[in-house]
Amino acid sequence: MKTFYKFPSLCLCLGLSLLISCNIKESKIITVTGEIPASSMGKTLHHEHLLVDFIGADSTGYHRWNKAEVVEKALPYLLEIKKLGYKTLVECTPAYLGRDPELLKILAEKSGIQIITNTGYYSAVGGKYIPEHGFTETSEQLAERWIAETKNGIEGTGIHPGFIKISVERNPLEEINRKVVEAACITHKATGLVIMSHTGLAVPAFQQLGILKKYGVDPSAFIWTHAHNEQDFAKHTEAAKMGAWIAFDNFTPTQLGRYVEFALLMKKEGLLNKVLFSHDAGWYDPGKPEGGKFRGFTEIEELLIPALKKGGLEQKDINQLFIINPATAFQVQIRLSES
Template identity: 50%
Template sequence: MKKFFGHILIFLATIAPYDAMAQIITVSGPIEPEEMGLPLIHEHIMVDWIGADSTGHHRWDRNEIVERALPYLEEVKEYGVTTFLDCTPAYLGRDPYVLKELADRTGIHILTNTGYYGSGNNKFIPEGVMNAPAKQMASHWIKEFKHGIEGSGIRPGFIKISVENEENLSETHKNLVRAAGLTHLETGMAIVSHTGGDSPAMAQISLLKEMGVSPSAFVWTHAQNGTIPGYLQAAGQGAWISLDNIDGGTPNEPDGTGNIDWFVKTLLELKDGGILDHILISHDAGWYTVGEKNGGSYRGYTDLFTKLIPQLEQNGFTQKEIDMLLRQNPKKAYTIHIREE
């Protein structure tokens, strides 16, 4: 009998880690992937552009930021949004306490991230860690995943890195990608990388593959700067294409429609190309800018619902296809699971 239970325990120990990992990690703790519902996959609550050498919690008033952002989160609830991925990295204004307060007040599931942001000439990476070995960087990010950010107990739900939008990756940025790969293999968090064009996207995908990380763990962020052949090539390998600058414009601007026409045309081409199941869309909007009076101008997160979706419907997109873009794809991309090549 004792032996029998022993076998059961070994069996449970083998399956338990996967089950425990098949979750979305929010600032309020893990949720089941099904609970993610309708997410906005790339937005911001706040940003501090001053740089890693000067930023810190002393630069902002948490209550002022919460009060400023709150109405915009309340507004998206009216469109059914249930989850919000905050893409502001460490040293650029990532504040888990602000996000937790907003999650508590609105009931929206909010995700934060771990990682370093390399573009902007590495201005947002502290000197002391910039040239650290990938393994050392990764161990810090993994520690945040396991134990929470800066003693808050609040855990990141994805990895956010950033590389320069250039033909070749610098050594520092290759190192960031390797650190992200190591962190993924240990934690199963998706790698969201501020990238831009085709070349740096392909370079990161190959680096990750060399490490045994599947491209399906990689979100090519700001892919609107890439090309259709690039999207087909990356998605063909399993990567996620993040078209994340939806902007409906304002009526009194000369081009009052923003980029909605571009989105419709591109999404139609991607549908024809058969890769709609690898596309993620969002606004990259917000945010409270630290150092500006009451955070400066703040762009809301609703153009997707008020301007883009009606156009997609008019252009023949079915409810099923819209659900795939808005619900199924994000759930697959951001559910914690290790994706090996």
């Protein structure tokens, strides 16, 4: 990375962890209520949802839900994590799947939780969530739209995205998948927003890292989302050693053993600084009566963190996973590869 550290000479003499915090101190995070220093991000759940609408790009829209009703349903879950010390929730619902920046702003203001929204398109599920222009435009044209959202705000709301959310099918990457990854690379180079890609298995993960390389984007700008679906830990360590973020982001009680095993392995390999955990939980679903069943965001605090400590992780490791790593990943920073 060429542009990662702003004050290397000062930081280098103070050790790696301080070096990271120096870096965070100088960087910013974009939330739905405005920019904050990355050092204020605090304890973070980096992949959750407050609203998801599965009806498809051709039918979704703000007419599908009543904001007040969603607020009433979702707010208690945000207040619950606030009590547990969480400061930030990254809301990963992309455009055409129920992204509603104004709703998120209301929830952020009412709860006091910092919320981050995104730009980008979700190309998995056969393109069901891609708007018509997504099939006809080039990666440059799509990037132009996403860069404009980042610079000018989303749909005149004055609310800016804080990361790029895309998704791809399982291997092999089809044309539309390649196109959104390329558009994400172009957008990253113009905005410094991190790329979060719904991916799952290793094959499409490494294909995407290949596309990043072609565009000169460092792997540290890439979050391998749903990496827990890949069974081979060797693939996770390989991608982490390249610099990518490895997200085990669908924590449920039945997955406890595997998440702990993964964390201990990453610690042993010296790669805990590339790991992100979350629930991928929530959400209000406009397709269901009264928004359906909402899955809360507390199981990591209640089950995973105690189990990680029991397994040998120290408080500084927990801070690494839930404070330093999210702030480092989501800080606005153009990350270019060396070659």
